[in-house]
Amino acid sequence: MTSERSLADRFLDLHVPGSPLVMPNVWDLGSARIIESLGFAAAATTSSGFAATLGRRDGQVTRNEAINHGSRIAAAVDIPVSADLEDGYGPTPEDAADTVRRAAGQGLAGCSIEDATRDPDRPVHDVGLAVERVAAAAETARGEARIVLTARAENLLYGVGDLDDTIARLQAYATAGADVLFAPGLRTADAVRAVVESVDRPVSVLVHPGLPPIPELAELGIARVSVGGSLAFAALAALVDAATELRDTGTYEWTARAKATRSTITKALDPR
Secondary structure (H helix, E strand, C coil): CHHHHHHHHHHHHCCCCCCCEEECEECCHHHHHHHHHCCCCCEEECHHHHHHHCCCCCCCCCHHHHHHHHHHHHHHCCCCEEEECCCCCCCCHHHHHHHHHHHCCCCCCEEEEECECCCCCCCECCHHHHHHHHHHHHHHHCCCCCCEEEEECCHHHHCCCCHHHHHHHHHHHHHCCCCEEECCCCCCHHHHHHHHCCCCCCEEEECCCCCCCHHHHHHCCCCEEECCCHHHHHHHHHHHHHHHHHHHCCCCHHHHHHHHHHHHHHHHCCCC
């Protein structure tokens, strides 16, 4: 398991506060190869983007599907890959630990576990249970097959709690052993600064309109920037636009855009 440990160390070393790792989320082998060819140092999977390739919505992918998908992507590129493992595929600490155990040793450098429940009446786990889940996952992640664990506090995405609650959760997740802390839903420089200054682990943010640009995030001490499913849905948006033009006007302006990038894409997809 030496290779997994060195891969995890290599991945974690990329998380430098003030010099953030910009880590695009990829949804299939082709997108992973393209991202690698563009010079990015690491990539992550996206649960929503992968689900879309299966004709499903986010949250409808099984644990085995997600882990196998991440493992195939990791095998297709030479950069570290972190798997989006959603809520750990079960509510208990044992579920979270089992998910990380299955992911470790599969060629993945990292994985993430969120505290969301997908229950509209109780969108995030109570903090006590959430911390137990992270602790169980972190203990497993530091096993013989080392894997970097990112703990996600999802409450801001679901309108649950406030920034103080997010910070309290992230502090508790750090104490429980998480390697990286992720607070999707941060929207202002002040909020980002408050989180970074309150924890002693690398902090990741999720891009969205209105979030400060990456140079400003670097000044605020962010260590990683994630795009979630945005690139996958940007690609699907281009498909919708091109197909709509084809259907409604019978014109082909979109082919010029496709031709302009085809050589770059084809080169990235060459067999290794």
